[in-house]
Amino acid sequence: MPNDKIFPSPEAAVADVPDGATIAVAGFGLTQSFPSSLTVALRAQGAKELCIVANSLGEGPYRSMTLIENHQVKRLIVSFSARASGDRSPAEQQIAAGDIEVELVPQGTLVERLRAAGAGIGAVFTRTGVGTVVAEGKEVRTIDGVDYVLEKALPVDYALIRARRADRFGNLDFAGVGRNFMPSFAKGAQIAIAEVDEIVEGALPPESIDLPGIFVDRVVLQTADVKPRFWAARPGAGSDAAQEYNGKRGWTRGEMAKITADLIPEGSYVNLGVGMPTLVSNHIAGRDVTLHGENGVLGYGEAAAEEDYDPALYNAGGEYVRLRPGGSYFESVTAFEMVRGGHVDAVVLGGFQVDAHANLANWSQPAMVGGGIGGAMDLVAGGGTVMVMMTHTAKNGAHKLVAECDYPLTGPACVDIVVTDLAVFRWNGERFVVERVADGFSFDEIAELTDFPLVASPEFTAREGAFARD
Incomplete structure (x- = not known):
């Protein structure tokens, strides 16, 4: 068993990412749970023609969007590619210009496809998307009177995830809802890289481990100190708003x-x-x-x-x-x-x-x-x-x-x-x-x-x- 998965820096952890790699980048909404130190390091590393697999792309200089702003991305496999209102993001601009291809995937299907890849399962049947554009061009099979869409597993080359704590064995401990996409993304990757707030001395207690180190290849301490942003209702969208x-x-x-x-x-x-x-x-x-x-x-x-x-x-x-x-x-x-x-x-x-x-x-x-x-x-x-x-x-x-x-x-x-x-x-x-x-x-x-x-x-x-x- 590899006994030390700690890398000296985010830059060292992503140094071997080649052009054309498929990378699952964790993160929720616009700012939560993103491996910000790793995305910043990957931008500086400069790999091009990337395929980014993600739930959402985030905003600002510390999330997946920074790779798009730097024109390093050729393809997106995501649950969110657009905002419902407001100015177009760099991703929307490049999609509209034909510079980035996009495949939209329901969130539950996205994590299930990555989990399947990590479990050695080639595809899954799901009711999600039946009767919608998501099912177009895919096999739809009736099982016990219910229609299911065939969704293929989604293996990726790298996964960039985030956790609260890690040990040198790669075991991870997540904080609150911060575990969301992390396990499925790590399992679907050839190389999973975890950015953490703390690397403990010795080992994590076995009962505190949320993701065993067998699924994690590299661990780095976070270097981008990104403060949480408090989200409040948009102007005109609060509880007192009326039409x-x-x-x-x-x-x-x-x-x-x-x-x-x-x-x-x-x-x-x-x-x-x-x-x-x-x-x-x-x-x-x-x-x-x-x-x-x-x-x-x-x-x-x-x-x-x-x-x-x-x-x-x-x-x-x-x-x-x-x-x-x-x-x-x-x-x-x-x-x-x-x-x-x-x-x-x-x-x-x-x-x-x-x-x-x-x-x-x-x-x-x-x-x-x-x-x-x-x-x-x-x-x-x-x-x-x-x-x-x-x-x-x-x-x-x-x-x-x-x-x-x-x-x-x-x-x-x-x-x-x-x-x-x-x-x-x-x-x-x-x-x-x-x-x-x-x-x-x-x-x-x-x-x-x-x-x-x-x-x-x-x-x-x-x-x-x-x-x-x-």
């Missing part, structure tokens, strides 16, 4: 989150997607509802304050949260086992479009270069109740409840409940039924702002539809 219709204010995002939380049955395990759905976590206090994050956390709760937060505890939106009693951490492979295995009862997602056939589109729209599939395709394929939170129309007035989705689908016929800032809709197997409308709005107004016919539930009345709290 106007016909000169009247719809429900605020906070009110929508409260309404959505009230629709979740007691005893449920629930996944909250990025964006507006993350606000639901502020409305489960005192309830028997357990929140699940695909980044590797079960049992988190409300948002943390900037003056008191744990940088190793964040939700799927990269926002810092609290851990409730009984909470736990695990890697992303395990997180998606919980989803695809049917252990998660409900998911709450944002949406660009929901149509009259209960189809959902929430990962790409025309203004985007590529898109951001993330874990949404895995989540809607898991068999749990799918709830969508979104504004009733786009800011320019375009319908979001449409007759037919014309954006790429996240999942076909998967939506059970829609909560907009004007109404609550429930799918009855044939159509969406209005259960409730915002105070000051009529059923006819809601129908006018919806691109398909609506029907009111038998129990619906204008008074019952109003938003009224104690």
Whole structure:
């Protein structure tokens, strides 16, 4: 057994990376869990024509994006290639110019393909992506009456990962949700390089080891001192934000989150997607509802304050949260086992479009270069109740409840409940039924702002539809 895997510096650890290498680079969201010292060292090393495998590319000079800014990347295999709004990133600019090829992969499929490569498995069948562009050109096989897409294993030449502690044997200990993609990326690599905050004297206690050293080839101490960034809601996207219709204010995002939380049955395990759905976590206090994050956390709760937060505890939106009693951490492979295995009862997602056939589109729209599939395709394929939170129309007035989705689908016929800032809709197997409308709005107004016919539930009345709290 190799007895010393410690390298003197990040530069030494990446010195042999050749042009054209395929490199899995860990990291979550825009700033969390990136092996920043290694990416900076690889930029200085200068290897070209790289294929980067990643969940997201991050931002700034310390993440994967720095390699793209330096024109070292030829191909991307990622879950996120684009921002939903704002200026185009260097990656989007180079993709649009044809300088970088991109393959978008659902997050759960990405980690499973890398895990399969490390386990000597050539391919896996998954329900994720059935009926979407992800399945195009791939074998779809019906097994016991269910359609599955064949996804090939994804071996890589190198993996750059991050951990809290290591020993000279390459054993790793992760902090909080910081383990997310690290184990699967390391297992799928010929050479796995771990950047750590601390290298212990002697050896890590066996019970503290989250990834055994057999999967890790090189260990370096971090040299890029990158401070955690506290993520707060974008201007106009906080809980008090509200959109106007016909000169009247719809429900605020906070009110929508409260309404959505009230629709979740007691005893449920629930996944909250990025964006507006993350606000639901502020409305489960005192309830028997357990929140699940695909980044590797079960049992988190409300948002943390900037003056008191744990940088190793964040939700799927990269926002810092609290851990409730009984909470736990695990890697992303395990997180998606919980989803695809049917252990998660409900998911709450944002949406660009929901149509009259209960189809959902929430990962790409025309203004985007590529898109951001993330874990949404895995989540809607898991068999749990799918709830969508979104504004009733786009800011320019375009319908979001449409007759037919014309954006790429996240999942076909998967939506059970829609909560907009004007109404609550429930799918009855044939159509969406209005259960409730915002105070000051009529059923006819809601129908006018919806691109398909609506029907009111038998129990619906204008008074019952109003938003009224104690």
